[in-house]
Amino acid sequence: MTFDINVLIGQWPAIVSGAGVTIMIWILGTIAAAVIGFLMAVARQYGGMLIDKVLGAVVAVLRGTPFLIQIFLVYYGGPFVGLDLDPLPAGLIGISIYGAAYFSEIFRSGFLAVPRGHIEAGECVGLTQGQIVRRILLPEMTMLVLPPSVNMVVILMKETAVLSIITVPELTATLSAIGSQQYAFVEALSALALFYWVLVEVTGWLGNLAETKLSRFRFFNA
Amino acid sequence: MSVKLFELLLQASIYTVTISIVSILIGFAIAILLSGMLLSGRGLFVRPAQIFISFFRGVPLLVQLLLIYNLLPVIGINVPSIVAAIIGLSLCTAAYQAENLRGGFASVPRGLVESAEMVGLTPRQIFRRVKVPIALRLTFPALVNEAILILKASSLVSVVGIVELTRMAQDLAGSTFLPLQLFASAGLIYLVINWLVALAGGLIENRLPGAPR
Amino acid sequence: ADTLAAVKAAGTMKVGTETAFAPFDFIDAGEHVGLNVDLFNEIGKELGVKIEWVTLPWDGVFPALEAGKFDVVAGPATITKKRMERYRFTPPLAEATIAILKKAGDQTISKPEDIAGKKIGVGKATAQLDQLKEFSEALPTKVDIREYPAFTESYADLAAGRIAGVANSLPNIAFVAKQREGTFEVVLPPFGKKSYFGFIGLKDADHAPLMDAIDAAMLKIKADGRMATLQKKWFGASFDTPDSVKDPAF
Amino acid sequence: MSVPAIAVRNLVKTFGETTVLHNVDLAIEPGQVSCLIGPSGSGKSTLLRCMAFLEEATRGTISINGEVLGFTEDSQGRRERISAAANRAIRAQIGMVFQQFNLWPHMTALGNVSEALKAVHKMSRKDAEERAMAQLVKVGLEGRAGHYPSQLSGGQQQRVAIARALALKPKIMLFDEPTSSLDPELTGEVLNVMRDLAAEGMTMVVVSHEIGFAATVGQQIIFLDHGKVLFSGSPQEVFKKPRNLRLEQFLDTYLDRGASMLL
Amino acid sequence: MSVPAIAVRNLVKTFGETTVLHNVDLAIEPGQVSCLIGPSGSGKSTLLRCMAFLEEATRGTISINGEVLGFTEDSQGRRERISAAANRAIRAQIGMVFQQFNLWPHMTALGNVSEALKAVHKMSRKDAEERAMAQLVKVGLEGRAGHYPSQLSGGQQQRVAIARALALKPKIMLFDEPTSSLDPELTGEVLNVMRDLAAEGMTMVVVSHEIGFAATVGQQIIFLDHGKVLFSGSPQEVFKKPRNLRLEQFLDTYLDRGASMLL
Ligand SMILES: Nc1ncnc2c1ncn2[C@@H]1O[C@H](COP(=O)(O)OP(=O)(O)OP(=O)(O)O)[C@@H](O)[C@H]1O
Numbered sequence A: 001m002t003f004d005i006n007v008l009i010g011q012w013p014a015i016v017s018g019a020g021v022t023i024m025i026w027i028l029g030t031i032a033a034a035v036i037g038f039l040m041a042v043a044r045q046y047g048g049m050l051i052d053k054v055l056g057a058v059v060a061v062l063r064g065t066p067f068l069i070q071i072f073l074v075y076y077g078g079p080f081v082g083l084d085l086d087p088l089p090a091g092l093i094g095i096s097i098y099g100a101a102y103f104s105e106i107f108r109s110g111f112l113a114v115p116r117g118h119i120e121a122g123e124c125v126g127l128t129q130g131q132i133v134r135r136i137l138l139p140e141m142t143m144l145v146l147p148p149s150v151n152m153v154v155i156l157m158k159e160t161a162v163l164s165i166i167t168v169p170e171l172t173a174t175l176s177a178i179g180s181q182q183y184a185f186v187e188a189l190s191a192l193a194l195f196y197w198v199l200v201e202v203t204g205w206l207g208n209l210a211e212t213k214l215s216r217f218r219f220f221n222a
Numbered sequence B: 001m002s003v004k005l006f007e008l009l010l011q012a013s014i015y016t017v018t019i020s021i022v023s024i025l026i027g028f029a030i031a032i033l034l035s036g037m038l039l040s041g042r043g044l045f046v047r048p049a050q051i052f053i054s055f056f057r058g059v060p061l062l063v064q065l066l067l068i069y070n071l072l073p074v075i076g077i078n079v080p081s082i083v084a085a086i087i088g089l090s091l092c093t094a095a096y097q098a099e100n101l102r103g104g105f106a107s108v109p110r111g112l113v114e115s116a117e118m119v120g121l122t123p124r125q126i127f128r129r130v131k132v133p134i135a136l137r138l139t140f141p142a143l144v145n146e147a148i149l150i151l152k153a154s155s156l157v158s159v160v161g162i163v164e165l166t167r168m169a170q171d172l173a174g175s176t177f178l179p180l181q182l183f184a185s186a187g188l189i190y191l192v193i194n195w196l197v198a199l200a201g202g203l204i205e206n207r208l209p210g211a212p213r
Numbered sequence C: 001a002d003t004l005a006a007v008k009a010a011g012t013m014k015v016g017t018e019t020a021f022a023p024f025d026f027i028d029a030g031e032h033v034g035l036n037v038d039l040f041n042e043i044g045k046e047l048g049v050k051i052e053w054v055t056l057p058w059d060g061v062f063p064a065l066e067a068g069k070f071d072v073v074a075g076p077a078t079i080t081k082k083r084m085e086r087y088r089f090t091p092p093l094a095e096a097t098i099a100i101l102k103k104a105g106d107q108t109i110s111k112p113e114d115i116a117g118k119k120i121g122v123g124k125a126t127a128q129l130d131q132l133k134e135f136s137e138a139l140p141t142k143v144d145i146r147e148y149p150a151f152t153e154s155y156a157d158l159a160a161g162r163i164a165g166v167a168n169s170l171p172n173i174a175f176v177a178k179q180r181e182g183t184f185e186v187v188l189p190p191f192g193k194k195s196y197f198g199f200i201g202l203k204d205a206d207h208a209p210l211m212d213a214i215d216a217a218m219l220k221i222k223a224d225g226r227m228a229t230l231q232k233k234w235f236g237a238s239f240d241t242p243d244s245v246k247d248p249a250f
Numbered sequence D, E: 001m002s003v004p005a006i007a008v009r010n011l012v013k014t015f016g017e018t019t020v021l022h023n024v025d026l027a028i029e030p031g032q033v034s035c036l037i038g039p040s041g042s043g044k045s046t047l048l049r050c051m052a053f054l055e056e057a058t059r060g061t062i063s064i065n066g067e068v069l070g071f072t073e074d075s076q077g078r079r080e081r082i083s084a085a086a087n088r089a090i091r092a093q094i095g096m097v098f099q100q101f102n103l104w105p106h107m108t109a110l111g112n113v114s115e116a117l118k119a120v121h122k123m124s125r126k127d128a129e130e131r132a133m134a135q136l137v138k139v140g141l142e143g144r145a146g147h148y149p150s151q152l153s154g155g156q157q158q159r160v161a162i163a164r165a166l167a168l169k170p171k172i173m174l175f176d177e178p179t180s181s182l183d184p185e186l187t188g189e190v191l192n193v194m195r196d197l198a199a200e201g202m203t204m205v206v207v208s209h210e211i212g213f214a215a216t217v218g219q220q221i222i223f224l225d226h227g228k229v230l231f232s233g234s235p236q237e238v239f240k241k242p243r244n245l246r247l248e249q250f251l252d253t254y255l256d257r258g259a260s261m262l263l
């Protein structure tokens, strides 16, 4: 089997820039997704029937169809309905909204897991709804939502690879271009695997760190 | 876009559905084993499970599939496409499901384990008869979620030569040059499949006996 | 082991390809058809073997070729210097020279030079990209080149109006224009240096006899006029191709 | 007659098909201790929760010191919701101690008690913790201020819950079985705290299975059965000469059980 | 003197810095009902859990009918863990009823009771369910065998928990506050079941705030305070002439509270 690492070394500026784009979209997109997802969960919890139903349908569509297809339709179909986005913003917005749908479900299950009585106790001592969300719901559900959130962060990282289809110059696009220019597919895919694996390990490590740091939010059931 | 094209998409989606379902079931069995290893507290079991999860969660599924499809023959095991696809998806979903289940096991109320200890069940019996059913109940929504993710991720098995739904849409777009229509149709089919999965999940969840308080 | 012997013994030759490359390989009404299918049937007859197709996305084709999942890759691919370093190409089966696809009725582009200063799409990391770049250098104002992961997306963007044209090999865009008459139109003539499509195989000694046999079969098919007939069938015209490409233009 | 601390007017509460409270009318007098007794499932907790607007009544109104809480209702039965801020203001006069304690598991005992002082009363961290500590001392838990609920015994959790409610100095206290997890001695201590509160003019409504407690501390006894108020009056009327058959029967099982050794 | 059913020797239990049990020495006589009383946080639950080896003691030993459970300890204080299988064998003699019942939510009442018969005693499904059913009949729940815990009332859940423990025919039963969350009527039912067991000569250790029960059914009363056994003796000694000042004080508050209306 041919394996010539020099093919990649010669192209390092392009690879570094691709990696930079991937990491940037991943981090910004994840943060935006978590924030939007949290707001969606709050809106569904406190916004009344109609908002809950509408957002529920939006979430079902976003989760029910592959990201590849969503981003393709929005980017290439958008101009027909007057929505002409550049690749980078389109990719960032796409990742954020797709991730938000998943995060909103994670947070919602977190909300539901907090015993009603704890919320009522907050109401009884006069905490406002915002204070209850911030000071009781969020900390209490932390340990429960942490593992699925880490999973989600990993999934979003891998979804950034899909953005090559709308010409975002992220790492998968860069490496597969190098691969097909020189027909060095094996080298390119190995480098890609190594890069994502390292990022996932770092994410998992940060997740464990957070679990340890936040372990005071772990409650032992009697 | 013609009816014929839509039919082709529907036919291709049969691969998507069957490969996903088989993989999710196999993956679940492996995940139970893995989470049991993770929670055993013995390095001998914990380390291999951690390495397994690290690899199959960390390396892109595309690369995993290529490795299974192209590397196993090098050591003399020639796997057909469909087997390679199922092995790849199963191992990948096992890694994610194991993490979910670990959270579920950690949430089994301690008192229920204590009451099982008091009537003399062995640790293994406690695991199988008390912890697994309760953890399953607790993590069931996450498992349905994972099923939906796998249904979508199954588009990657085209890399080992299976023309599933997404690949069929891409192939057809490559000859008819109607990508928007084809992708929208494929999206619709995914949506319906996943909606059915969520619906079935909800029904099963309501049938699972007794949620812990 | 000698691959040719193995293929003959088995009575089948496995050919890997991607089925999203019309008119060479594509799915029509659920059937895998195209020039490659017809041509390999002829090659199979010459070698006395049946053809078995393995279809993969392009990403998976070369790792699978190296893993021995099939004996040769159809494709085809533009024969370039760099690619020749790693793989062995068969004699050309079609011209790969580049031409422009524009939106039907676009009056602003009537000859290749009119793309000066316009946004033109092209496949990322393709031989066509290099050709377009070279052509652009010679124009008074440079072409605004947009690179796409695959040509499908560049056609989508042409339809959406983000770009004014797509530069791709003539056989491919001629087929696109025929499929979507009224949407797209080919700008003639092609431009740039001549380049050619070939099938791809491994360079190692094991595969040499097989590749030699395929080469011989293709030259025979070309010599007796079957190649020209097939080119007419799929492209509407035949090409004058050399017997081998030793020193590609790119 | 003065304005009642809590006026319950024609209250109906249904869960789906089941009606749990049937047209309950009640007036809780200010500065008195009222005890709600009755068999399991009779609707005691539900009534108390309606009084704190933790449960939306299906019909009828609740007024706290003359101000309507939750929903107003006109003579045609049209109900209108009161603004969240207004409800919060009225509810600030009420403190509640839950049957399940409902301590926040991510905060220490001190944190549980000082939380609202900081968040609602905008006290500085230092002041809030000082006042919270004083309250914990009052319930005998100064040594457990830094413990999380999971590290406290049942009775200790209950006392933290009481301290949390009292720290806000409410005018009215609602207790749902405040002594169910307390041993006799502590029950006595908690009672003393409650007596002091009563002396200071605090209004209290106590749901209790402890009929002894109701008898000695209650100034008003309310007997609930199947969601209806079957009896309401002074302890003397209840225990000396219960004229209600169902009430008599209910009290009998209690006398049966505990009396033998005390007599 | 016979071998005690449970011998607690020099038991110490600490959680981090806090010592919860201080050198507890106790002998529970076979065939007797022993009641563990004491103020909140005194260590009653912890002691009971140590007896069942649900909590690892820091020092000291527990023996069940003469066999050491959990850890052996030599004269130098070196502790050695006993094999899991041996512990299981010893523990098989003990049944426990938890304060929170801890029924398995995914099994019916019948399933909860028959599970260990099938899994531990290797009985056939039919035999196990027959025996489980007989046990449910004993606690008056034959009509609820197919119900899941979430479909049972508190008192019913409690009785299933008792049936589950009894089905294994343990020699010793441990109860942690078996009636704290029940109303007087349900409390009566549960206490009756326990009285029957006592009459059959079962060894029982009961943590209870129900001093009435302790007084009438208990043959040995153990008073725990701040993790120390302050008194251990017969009910007569406890209630008629308590000679321990702290115990007297503890009981006084109880008499104070409940007696006035009963007398
Ligand atoms: N969310 C609900 N849905 C349906 N029924 C309910 C709900 N909450 C309470 N109930 C029913 O309402 C009735 C009254 O319940 P409530 O908790 O007020 O009783 P209680 O008098 O406090 O009893 P206990 O002494 O056991 O605490 C019960 O029969 C109960 O089953």
Ligand SMILES: Nc1ncnc2c1ncn2[C@@H]1O[C@H](COP(=O)(O)OP(=O)(O)OP(=O)(O)O)[C@@H](O)[C@H]1O
Pocket (backbone or CB within 6 Å): D144, D150, D151, D152, D153, D154, D155, D156, D181, D183, E015, E018, E020, E038, E039, E040, E041, E042, E043, E044, E045, E046, E047
């Ligand atoms: N995990 C823990 N960490 C620290 N302290 C603990 C822990 N568990 C219990 N304690 C402390 O141990 C002491 C004894 O607790 P235990 O539960 O045995 O009391 P108890 O006698 O059963 O009280 P109650 O009657 O209130 O149930 C308490 O002071 C409690 O705060």
Ligand SMILES: [Mg+2]
Pocket (backbone or CB within 6 Å): D044, D045, D046, D099
């Ligand atoms: Mg209640």
Ligand SMILES: [Mg+2]
Pocket (backbone or CB within 6 Å): D153, D154, E044, E045, E046
């Ligand atoms: Mg206790």
